Amino acid sequence: MNRPVAQSSLPSSIPSPAGSAARAGMFAAYDTPDFFCELMRRTDEMPASLRSVRDRLASFDLEELRHRTSTAEAQLYRLGITFTVYSDREAIDRILPFDMIPRVLTAAEWDHIDRGVQQRVRVLNLFLRDIYHERHVLRDGIIPTDLVLGNANYCEAMIGVRVPGDVYVHINGTDLIRDSSGRFMVLEDNARTPSGVSYVIENRHMMLRLMPDLASGMPLRSVEEYGLKLHQTLCDVAPAGVTNPQVVLFSPGIYNSAYFEHVFLAREMGVPLVEGRDLIVENHRVYMRTVAGLRPVHAIYRRLNDDFLDPLAFNPDSMLGVPGLVEAYRRGNVTLANALGTGVADDKAVYAYMPRLIRYYLGEDPILDSVQTHICAEPEGLAYTLANMDKLVIKPVGESGGYGLLIGSQATQTELDEFRVKLLDDPSNYISQPVIDLSVSPTLCPNGVEARHVDLRPFALTGKSTWVLPGGLSRVALRKGSLVVNSSQGGGSKDTWVMAR
Amino acid sequence: MTQTGSHFPAMLANLNMLLSRYGESMMWLARYMERIENLARLLEVTEAFVRNPDGSPGWDTILQINSDEERYAAIYPLPPTEENILAFYITESSNPTSIRAMAHMVRENARSARPLISTEMWMQLNVFTHSMMELSTPDIRRNGLSGLCNRIKQDCQSHFGITEGTLYRDQAWLFYLLGKYLERSDQITRLIDIRYHTLLPSGETSGSQMDITQWGSVLRSAAAYHAFRRLQPVTTTPANVVGFLLKNEGFPRSLMLNLRQVDSTLSALSTHYNLRHQCSPLQERIINLRATLEDQTAEEIISRGLHEYMTYIQDELAALQEEVSVAFWPVTPFTIREDAPALQ
Numbered sequence: 001m002n003r004p005v006a007q008s009s010l011p012s013s014i015p016s017p018a019g020s021a022a023r024a025g026m027f028a029a030y031d032t033p034d035f036f037c038e039l040m041r042r043t044d045e046m047p048a049s050l051r052s053v054r055d056r057l058a059s060f061d062l063e064e065l066r067h068r069t070s071t072a073e074a075q076l077y078r079l080g081i082t083f084t085v086y087s088d089r090e091a092i093d094r095i096l097p098f099d100m101i102p103r104v105l106t107a108a109e110w111d112h113i114d115r116g117v118q119q120r121v122r123v124l125n126l127f128l129r130d131i132y133h134e135r136h137v138l139r140d141g142i143i144p145t146d147l148v149l150g151n152a153n154y155c156e157a158m159i160g161v162r163v164p165g166d167v168y169v170h171i172n173g174t175d176l177i178r179d180s181s182g183r184f185m186v187l188e189d190n191a192r193t194p195s196g197v198s199y200v201i202e203n204r205h206m207m208l209r210l211m212p213d214l215a216s217g218m219p220l221r222s223v224e225e226y227g228l229k230l231h232q233t234l235c236d237v238a239p240a241g242v243t244n245p246q247v248v249l250f251s252p253g254i255y256n257s258a259y260f261e262h263v264f265l266a267r268e269m270g271v272p273l274v275e276g277r278d279l280i281v282e283n284h285r286v287y288m289r290t291v292a293g294l295r296p297v298h299a300i301y302r303r304l305n306d307d308f309l310d311p312l313a314f315n316p317d318s319m320l321g322v323p324g325l326v327e328a329y330r331r332g333n334v335t336l337a338n339a340l341g342t343g344v345a346d347d348k349a350v351y352a353y354m355p356r357l358i359r360y361y362l363g364e365d366p367i368l369d370s371v372q373t374h375i376c377a378e379p380e381g382l383a384y385t386l387a388n389m390d391k392l393v394i395k396p397v398g399e400s401g402g403y404g405l406l407i408g409s410q411a412t413q414t415e416l417d418e419f420r421v422k423l424l425d426d427p428s429n430y431i432s433q434p435v436i437d438l439s440v441s442p443t444l445c446p447n448g449v450e451a452r453h454v455d456l457r458p459f460a461l462t463g464k465s466t467w468v469l470p471g472g473l474s475r476v477a478l479r480k481g482s483l484v485v486n487s488s489q490g491g492g493s494k495d496t497w498v499m500a501r
Numbered sequence: 502m503t504q505t506g507s508h509f510p511a512m513l514a515n516l517n518m519l520l521s522r523y524g525e526s527m528m529w530l531a532r533y534m535e536r537i538e539n540l541a542r543l544l545e546v547t548e549a550f551v552r553n554p555d556g557s558p559g560w561d562t563i564l565q566i567n568s569d570e571e572r573y574a575a576i577y578p579l580p581p582t583e584e585n586i587l588a589f590y591i592t593e594s595s596n597p598t599s600i601r602a603m604a605h606m607v608r609e610n611a612r613s614a615r616p617l618i619s620t621e622m623w624m625q626l627n628v629f630t631h632s633m634m635e636l637s638t639p640d641i642r643r644n645g646l647s648g649l650c651n652r653i654k655q656d657c658q659s660h661f662g663i664t665e666g667t668l669y670r671d672q673a674w675l676f677y678l679l680g681k682y683l684e685r686s687d688q689i690t691r692l693i694d695i696r697y698h699t700l701l702p703s704g705e706t707s708g709s710q711m712d713i714t715q716w717g718s719v720l721r722s723a724a725a726y727h728a729f730r731r732l733q734p735v736t737t738t739p740a741n742v743v744g745f746l747l748k749n750e751g752f753p754r755s756l757m758l759n760l761r762q763v764d765s766t767l768s769a770l771s772t773h774y775n776l777r778h779q780c781s782p783l784q785e786r787i788i789n790l791r792a793t794l795e796d797q798t799a800e801e802i803i804s805r806g807l808h809e810y811m812t813y814i815q816d817e818l819a820a821l822q823e824e825v826s827v828a829f830w831p832v833t834p835f836t837i838r839e840d841a842p843a844l845q
Contacts, residue, residue, distance in 0.1 A: 079620065080627045093631075254612040266616040272520050273616040290518035291672060291829040292776060 025058040026065070027442065032451045036182040036439040038103050047106050049219075049499040056214055057101065057442075065100055065444055068210045072098050075209075081202050083257045083487070091255075096199060097492030100211060103441050103454055103474040110221070110470060110498045113184060116368030117174050117458050118466045119358060124191055124345045125462065126361040128168040132158045132341065142360045143353045144377060144428070147397075148344060155306065155341025157313060161330050163339050164237040167462050170337035171230070171301070173197075173473075176368070176456045178439035185369045185436070186354070187455065191346040192338060193303050196473040197459045198264040201226060203495040204471075219500040221470035227268025229461050229469075234269075234299040236463025237335050245298035247271045248288060250279070252304050252320045262303055269301075281324030286334045299335045306340050349375070349397035352431050371436060377428035385423070385432040389416050392432040394423065409435060438483055441494065443476055453477045455485050456496065471496035518774075519672040521830035526614040527673045528825070531680035533607045537600055537633075538657035539688045540567075543722050544590060545650035550718035560586040566695045567598050587646065592636050600653065604633030619667035622660070629656045675770050679825065682762040687818050689756050692722055693746055694811035697739065716742050723754050743807065744799030756814070760791050763821075779828035783821060790817050 032040060039054055040046070046054070073095055076082070082093040105113070130137050131148050132155075138145045148154060173194030175187040204223050208215055231247060238245035251262035253275045266273035272288065279297065280287050287294035302309065308318040313326035328334050344350065352373040358366045374381035374392075385392060390408040406419045423430055440451035458472035474494040475485035485491040543563055551559040561581050564570050569589075576595065577585040593599045597606075608630040615623055633653070641649055661681075668674050696719045716737050720726040723746055735741050749755040764787045771780035793813075802810050826832075 078624050078628055080615075080623060254609065259612070263615045272523075274520065275522070278520050278522055289521045289830070291521055291524045291676075291779070292518045292774070295518050 026060050026062055026449050027054070027058050030442055030449050030451065032440050034180065035437055035451065035453075036178055036180050037451065038178075038439055038441040038454060039101075040442070041182070047108075049106055049501065050104055053102070053104050053214075053218065053497070060214070062444075062448060069098070069100050069444060072100065072206050072210050075206065076202075081198075081260055083260065084255070085257070086255070096487050097478060098203060098206060099443050099476055099478075099492050099494045100207075101442050101444060101449070102207065102214075102495045102497045103456070103476075104497045104499065105471070107499050107501050109184075112367065113176065113456075113458060114468045114470075116184070116186075116366070117172075117460050117468050119362065119364065119367050120174060120186065120189065120354070121169060121172050121460045121462055121466050123354070123358050123361050124169050124172065124189060124342075125167055127350075127357055128339070128342060128345050129166045130361075131344065133160065137357070137360060140360070142356055143350070146428070147347075147349050147353075147377075151344045151347055151350075153306075153341065153343030153347060155344070157326060157330065158339065158341040162332070164239065164332075164335055165464065167237055168339040168342050169345065170233055170237060170339075170462050172460045172462070173457045174368075174460065176458065176472075177371075177436055180437040180439075182439065183369060185371050186351075187371060188348070188351060189346040189354075190457070191342045192305065194457070194459065195258050195261055195303075196457055196475075197226060197469070198261040199493050200459070200469065200471055200473050200496065201268075202264070203493060207495040218497070221498040221500050223469060223471055226459070226461075226469050227265065227270075229467055230265065230301070231269040231271065233461045233463035233467075234301055234335070234337055237337065238298040239332055239335060242298045246288075246296060247299045247301065248274045248279075248297050250274055250276075250300050250302040250304060252276075252308070256303075258303065265301070276320045276322050279322045279325070281322060281328050284324065284328045284331050284333055286322070286325065286328050297334060299337065301337050306343065309336075309340075347397065348395055349377075349431060371433045374432045376423060376430040376432065381432075382423075382427045385430070386420065388432075389420065391434065393435055394419065394430055394432045396429050397431055407435070441474070441476060443478070443494075445478070445480070450480070452480070453483050453485065454494070470498040519676070523614055523617055523673055524676040525826075525830045526610040527617070527677040528680035530607060530610040530614060531677045532684040533603045533610065534657050534660055535681055535684040535688070536598075537603050537607070538654055540590060540598075540600060540603075541650040541653040541657070542724060543692075544587070545647050545654075546718055546722045548646050550714065550721060552715065558583065562695055563590065566691050569596075569598055572596060572598075587641055588638060591641060591649075592638055601634055601636060604630045608634070614673070617669075617673045619663070619669075621663050621667050625656075625660055625663055629660065672770065672774055675766050675774075676829075678766045679763060679770075682759045682766065683818060683822060685754050686756055686759040686763065687815060689723060689746055689754055689759070690811045690814045690818075692719065693743060694808055694815075696722070697743065697807055713737050720745075725752055725754065728752050740799045740803055743803060747799060747802070748794060757791075757794055760787060760794065763787050764791065783824050783828065786817065786821055786824070790814065 027040075030040070039050060039057075041050065076095040076098060077093065080093070082095050085092045085094055127137065137143055138148060169191045171194060173190035173196065175190065176184050177187045178184055201223050234247045235245050238247075247269065248271055249262055249266040249269065251259060251266075251273050253259070256262070262273055272278075274288055274297075278288050280289065280294065282294075286297045286300070288297050304320060307315045308320045310321045310323060310326040311318045312323045315321075325334075325336075326340065329336050329340070351370065352375045355366045355370055358364060374385050376382045376385055385394065388408075389406075390411070392408045394406040394408065396404040406415070408416065411419070438453040438455065441454045442449050443452040445452070454474050454476045456472050456474050458468055460466055460468045474496045475487075476492050476494055477483060477485045477490065478492050479490045482490065543566065547560060547563055548558055551562060553559045560583055563586065564573055564581065573581065573586075573589055573596075576593065577589060589596050589599060591600050594601050594605070596602060607626060611618065611623060611626045611630070618626075636649075644652070664677065668677070716739065717726060719742055720729050725746060728749075728751075729735070729737075729742070729745050732745070735745075745752065745755070747756045750757060752758060764784065767780045767784050767787065770776045771784070793810075797805075
């Protein structure tokens with residue numbers, strides 16, 4: 001009788017460590033003249049943990065790596081780890097391109113990020129608590145009142161509403177970049193419904209399946225706990241007095257482009273994924289429709305924006321929301337994560353005040369730097385911006401997605417002149433920042449392994465305490481020279497390794 | 502025999518009750534997969550074995566089985582041609598009973614229930630539904646109808662196998678089974694009803710060589726040919742074939758077996774998940790239905806009017822499906838029952 005041959009994902013020839021042949025093999029043509037390289041650093045000061053990864057990678061065969069990449073991408077498609085793009089009549093499933101060369105963080109770097117993110121999340125929560133209650137920060141003149149109370153994302157419905165544990169931002173994503181000296185800087189906070197964490201975990205799974213010979217024996221911090229921690233976080237903030245709270249994940253549904261992530265998180269937590277039509281509010285309490293009738297719901301991880309949550313409270317045209325949900329929430333009968341009205345805290349202009357807010361609320365220096373930001377509402381900020389327009393990025397505070405900004409170095413004299421008029425007309429609507437040379441990471445490209453720019457989004461969970469998932473989403477700009485890592489503009493992702501030692 | 506078993510995870514009060522929408526999706530996922538498999542088998546058998554009196558393939562009987570005559574005539578010219586029938590049933594997305602349209606429904610239901618179904622189920626359905634939705638007429642010609650139908654059947658059977666081996670046994674599984682058994686019950690009655698009357702318009706042609714081949718094809722349409730052969734020395738008479746498909750206790754697609762499975766699935770929902778209130782009227786209907794089948798022989802059913810009895814069964818199954826909907830996923834909002842606990 002024939003015995004089936006055991007299948008193995010290992011290649012027929014397992015690469016062996018290349019010892020000290022540092023820039024040999026795969027990296028032979030790799031060069032990073034002007035940027036900080038996440039793996040190579042400056043060769044003379046390379047931490048031992050990175051050297052071991054580099055040496056093992058160096059011995060990989062380029063063709064073998066390409067073969068595994070196409071296997072990985074085929075698997076992602078089959079597994080449905082995809083986002084859906086809708087055209088006229090068709091739904092097209094796309095994968096986020098996956099680069100097999102991991103982005104590696106040392107234990108010391110991670111410790112710095114971990115502490116820095118925790119500090120920032122504490123301040124975001126203290127700030128939100130303050131502006132929806134006593135408003136000390138406004139009275140003490142730390143941040144302009146208009147900027148906060150006049151902000152489009154300031155939520156009147158939250159004024160005076162106490163939330164469990166005074167936690168507003170339960171799930172936070174902090175976008176980090178590194179400059180040419182390797183210094184970490186916060187680019188922005190994502191305190192509404194940050195996405196991407198499913199890729200962090202799925203990328204690791206893919207890495208362990210397809211690169212066992214690279215990962216084997218490496219002291220990697222695990223990313224497996226996220227679902228459990230998320231569930232615990234939501235239980236932590238359920239309404240007081242509820243034992244065994246019913247947690248649900250509230251998704252806009254199967255037509256949302258991030259539906260895979262919603263499925264992933266609901267499954268990892270072991271809770272129902274609900275849509276608006278599955279929920280109903282009666283007597284200011286939230287229930288879900290089950291085959292046995294209505295069952296109470298206590299904590300909702302919602303992946304819809306504020307505006308769509310409740311047609312009675314906000315957008316009356318929302319078909320996705322649940323009538324009465326906001327009033328049930330205001331009465332404390334159900335917890336929403338994140339809270340309503342957190343968008344005011346991750347606003348671009350408020351970002352500029354974060355170092356001051358950290359000092360104000362904690363009396364500490366910021367652990368993570370911010371990108372130097374000139375606030376044009378302030379005379380010295382405006383003067384500096386006007387004098388250096390050709391070297392700065394000038395951003396309107398109320399816009400997102402890169403709309404209405406000026407990149408001074410790429411603008412014509414006419415454009416600069418026109419922008420100067422707009423700036424002088426309404427200075428408080430603008431901030432300016434220097435252009436940052438993002439760090440790079442070795443990435444498999446059509447012509448071999450080349451340097452591509454990367455960023456990092458660590459995810460922090462806050463219930464009774466704050467926990468940061470070791471690692472985060474490393475996005476990579478696959479186009480040569482591009483600084484844009486968004487998936488809609490040719491971005492891919494990498495597995496992020498945090499070394500335990 | 503029963504797949505519903507007796508080992509169920511202990512339920513915490515008020516926790517893990519299945520969302521109505523999930524129950525509905527699981528039920529229709531099973532029904533559509535079962536339908537696709539049946540249609541693929543029917544197309545294949547019709548091409549090879551089903552003949553009109555003039556010896557041409559009996560394509561129009563498929564239209565009758567699925568009650569699709571009007572819908573077909575709205576899209577294609579009459580009389581039906583082989584090419585048009587195949588397009589109508591395989592690639593025509595405006596026909597809800599085509600394989601492509603049903604694959605789309607499978608996909609929507611699987612996406613909706615994706616948090617519940619196993620990764621292995623999802624992966625196979627993802628690949629299968631993508632390939633079905635991309636099918637084009639040249640694919641049918643290239644692979645041959647029989648090759649294509651065999652592939653589709655195998656994909657459906659892979660799905661059922663993966664589901665059996667990987668799906669967690671809770672209420673979602675039971676609603677899935679309910680859909681599967683109801684669909685099989687419905688399909689077998691449609692098959693018998695239409696084929697019996699096309700073959701025996703006046704009841705006088707039985708016994709001819711042509712007739713025996715045609716009865717063989719009825720059995721093949723239900724994947725019953727070899728199972729029936731094992732009942733030696735039963736001869737291939739209309740009553741024996743009808744009796745086998747309706748009343749046999751061991752054949753997985755017989756009406757008798759599937760009604761019993763529906764009953765035991767409802768019992769499991771009722772007792773293990775405390776759904777007596779919802780299940781008891783459904784069980785009552787199915788018990789009555791089973792009794793009408795057990796109390797009559799095939800000969801009696803035929804002599805009293807096979808078509809009338811098949812229509813009765815189909816009406817009862819439709820009523821049961823409607824009752825399931827009302828009991829478990831009502832369109833009108835639930836109101837809170839007296840015993841529903843307030844906030845704990």
